[in-house]
Amino acid sequence: MGPPHIRVAHGHRSLDGARRLHRIHELKPRSPPLNAEPADQIRLLEVQALDSRIGQLDHKRRNLPEHAELERLNADVTQLRDLLVAAQTEESDTAREQTKAEQDVDLVRQRAVRDQQRLDSGAVTSPKDLENLQHEIVSLAKRQSDLEDVVLEVMERRESMQERVGELSGRLGSVEAKAADAEIRKAKAVQELDAGSFTAAKEREIVAGAVPADLLKLYDKLRAQSGGIGAARLYQKRCEGCRLELNITELNEVRTAPANSVVRCENCRRILVRTPESGL
Known part of the structure; x- marks a missing residue:
């Protein structure tokens, strides 16, 4: 192992060399x-x-404004179509309910007519049977009145749903027309922008070719x-x-x-x- 002063001298030489190397790197062009x-x-x-x-x-x-407009309109179209399908389904269900209620009224009416005909024909002579028949005719009349009220209530609900279907159909048609118009405007704008890009690209190709x-x-x-x-x-x-x-x-x-x-x-x-x- 050498004397301490020699080791220090070697250390100074190493440090000077590192500094010179650092300066050389600094002088190198980027x-x-x-x-x-x-x-x-x-x-x-x-x-x-x-x-x-x-x-x-x-x-x-x-970033054409038509992109955001179409996104909003298409969302409205989807929502309105869902609402319309739901309204049409409910209207269809109500129509079947009305048909069933009207059939029930017809059955009760037909039975009441038959009982009245039996009563008027004189074929029933037993006082007890006559009393039962008259009681049934009264009950059928009450039943018919109740069923007719059901028919009226169902008809009102169906008319309300038909109005709802008409309203939604109109709104949907209006929004779809707006969306179609936006699509046309977007297509026209894109066509114009594409034409501008094509022209600029061709010009760029010519100018860049001379660089x-x-x-x-x-x-x-x-x-x-x-x-x-x-x-x-x-x-x-x-x-x-x-x-x-x-x-x-x-x-x-x-x-x-x-x-x-x-x-x-x-x-x-x-x-x-x-x-x-x-x-x-």
């Missing part, structure tokens, strides 16, 4: 240098504008990483990508960079395109 003619960089802004336009059209397509491949590749990568904005104009000392103003050091670096050097915003790392309005 990405390989990239050059492109100023006209190509300006053209890249045209590509960005078209991409932004396409993105706006896509956003508008996804150097390496510059376009970097732009597409940054656009995917930065919310759809890969290149921004430097306007009045401010990056239009992150909306932050460059400090004096950053401005000096951009000012002294060659015209064909592709510079990046130190804040958002987007491609920063210089124009006569950059304020340099």
Whole structure:
């Protein structure tokens, strides 16, 4: 084991080496240098504008007011159809109940008619049988009156349900018409937006075709990483990508960079395109 001062010296040499290595890493560029003619960089802004336009059209397509309107109307249609089916079922049940009650009235009436005919014919001579027959006729009359009241009550309920069915049918037809109109308006809006997207995409294809491949590749990568904005104009000392103003050091670096050097915003790392309005 060596003397203590030798071990300390070795430690100092190791620390100095680590610091030098750290400084070397700090001096390394963040990405390989990239050059492109100023006209190509300006053209890249045209590509960005078209991409932004396409993105706006896509956003508008996804958020058409007709989407929410149709969702609400279709929910109303579903609810009204359920209510209508329930009302129609109840009306149908009430119709069968009415038919059964009317049949019961007819049976009692027919029996009362037969008893009255027997009574009027004189065929029944026994005082007891006559009394029983007369009592039955009175009972049948009471039974018929009660059943007729049941028929009237059922008829009233059926008429109420028929009105309910008519009301629901009308409301359903109205809502379905509104939904159909919304579908037509949505389809028209989507068609117009699709046409705009198609035109912008074709124009983008032409403009992007004139941009150097390496510059376009970097732009597409940054656009995917930065919310759809890969290149921004430097306007009045401010990056239009992150909306932050460059400090004096950053401005000096951009000012002294060659015209064909592709510079990046130190804040958002987007491609920063210089124009006569950059304020340099």
